[in-house]
Amino acid sequence: xxxxxxxxxxxxxxxxxxxxxxxxxxxxxxxxxxxxxxxxxxxxxxxxxxxxxxxxxxxxxxxxxxxxxxxxxxxxxxxxxxxxxxxxxxxxxxxxxxxxxxxxxxx
Amino acid sequence: xxxxxxxxxxxxxxxxxxxxxxxxxxxxxxxxxxxxxxxxxxxxxxxxxxxxxxxxxxxxxxxxxxxxxxxxxxxxxxxxxxxxxxxxxxxxxxxxxxxxxxxxxxxxxxxxxxxxxxxxxxxxxxxxxxxxxxxxxxxxxx
Numbered sequence: 001x002x003x004x005x006x007x008x009x010x011x012x013x014x015x016x017x018x019x020x021x022x023x024x025x026x027x028x029x030x031x032x033x034x035x036x037x038x039x040x041x042x043x044x045x046x047x048x049x050x051x052x053x054x055x056x057x058x059x060x061x062x063x064x065x066x067x068x069x070x071x072x073x074x075x076x077x078x079x080x081x082x083x084x085x086x087x088x089x090x091x092x093x094x095x096x097x098x099x100x101x102x103x104x105x106x107x
Numbered sequence: 108x109x110x111x112x113x114x115x116x117x118x119x120x121x122x123x124x125x126x127x128x129x130x131x132x133x134x135x136x137x138x139x140x141x142x143x144x145x146x147x148x149x150x151x152x153x154x155x156x157x158x159x160x161x162x163x164x165x166x167x168x169x170x171x172x173x174x175x176x177x178x179x180x181x182x183x184x185x186x187x188x189x190x191x192x193x194x195x196x197x198x199x200x201x202x203x204x205x206x207x208x209x210x211x212x213x214x215x216x217x218x219x220x221x222x223x224x225x226x227x228x229x230x231x232x233x234x235x236x237x238x239x240x241x242x243x244x245x246x247x248x249x
Contacts, residue, residue, distance in 0.1 A: 019207040030216075034193050036127040059205040065196030067189045067215050069165045075212035078205060 003047075003098040004028060008088060013105040014080040020104065023075045024050070026090050030070045046093050047072060053087040054078065080106050128191040128218070137195040141186035141226035147236035154225040154237040163217040163246040172209035172227045172235065182209035184228045191221030219246045 006026040014020050026047070033044030050062040050072070060076055072090075083106045091097035138147070155169040172182045181204040187197035197215050215223070220242050227235045 032194075036193060036218075054205055057203065057205070058201075059203045061201040063199040065198055066194045067187065067192050067197030067217070069214040069216045071214075073212075073214045077207045077210055079207035 003090060003092065003096055006088060006090060006098060006100050008100055008102060010086065010102045011104060013107070016081060016106050017079065018106075019077050019079050021075060021077055022052075022086070023073070024052075024088060025071060025073045026098070027071050028090075028092075030064075030068055030072065032066045034066065044093070047090050048093050049089075049091045050074065051089045052076075053089075055084050056087075080104060082106050127193050128221075129189075129193060129195045134188060134190050134195045134224075137186070137188045138224065138226060141184070141188070141199065141228070142234045142236070143228070145228075145232065145234040147226055147234040149236055152225060152227050152235040152237040154223060154239040156223060156239045156241050159242045159244060160217070161244050163219070163241075163243040165214050166217050166241060166243070167212065168215050168223065169210065169212045170225045170227070170237075172229075174209040174229065176204050176206060176209060178204055179230070181206075181230050182227050183230050185209070185211060186226045187213075187215065188224040188226065189215065189217055189221060190224060192216070192218045197223075217241050217243060217246065219243065 004027040009023040011020050028047050031042050031045040033041045035041040048064050052060040084104055086102045088100045089097055151173045153171045160166040170185055174182050182202050184201050186199045188195045189197050200211055222238050223241055225237045
């Protein structure tokens with residue numbers, strides 16, 4: 001089983017100096033393996049990390065814990081000075097990962 | 108007789124199984140891990156939740172730190188802590204000054220009505236703290 005393909009909303013282009021909004025969502029159960037109602041929990045299955053890089057440099061690194069909801073969703077804002085490549089990598093506690101790359105043109 | 112009837116009816120009232128909240132010491136440890144040895148100050152940070160969340164399994168949260176996001180002064184990390192979940196950790200975000208503003212939106216899982224805490228560590232060594240009350244229609248008890 002590989003990780004699901006993430007959904008990323010990011011503009012294809014921006015004006016120099018413009019602040020763009022980036023929205024990411026990845027379908028994942030974020031199963032903590034904890035049940036407090038006495039039922040038997042399914043095995044733990046958690047994404048524990050999201051790293052976003054802009055032109056190779058990390059701009060946002062998230063460590064995800066039990067309190068992050070299923071289908072982790074994150075929104076953040078970046079100022080665009082030049083055409084840039086964004087790389088998004090999610091990884092889970094078992095070491096699997098999924099990567100997406102988007103380019104935003106400035107001009 | 109009357110008393111017995113009252114007691115009997117009480118027993119029939121369905122009682123929601125209380126969620127197993129994290130120990131206070133776990134919450135304090137999570138705050139210390141986020142703030143280090145610095146005493147967090149209120150102000151300069153806003154944590155927003157819906158007035159009443161439909162579903163505890165998916166509660167939208169926004170954290171906004173008042174920060175110029177320059178090399179000199181920016182937010183280094185934001186940690187979200189749930190005070191009445193089985194485990195307090197929600198997420199920790201490390202930010203670079205490339206983020207135009209120190210704002211993050213995410214969705215959290217809350218087992219019951221509780222206080223959510225945001226801790227922001229600034230590049231000048233100060234630490235800011237905000238809290239918000241979450242009121243749920245249905246708990247995300249997992």
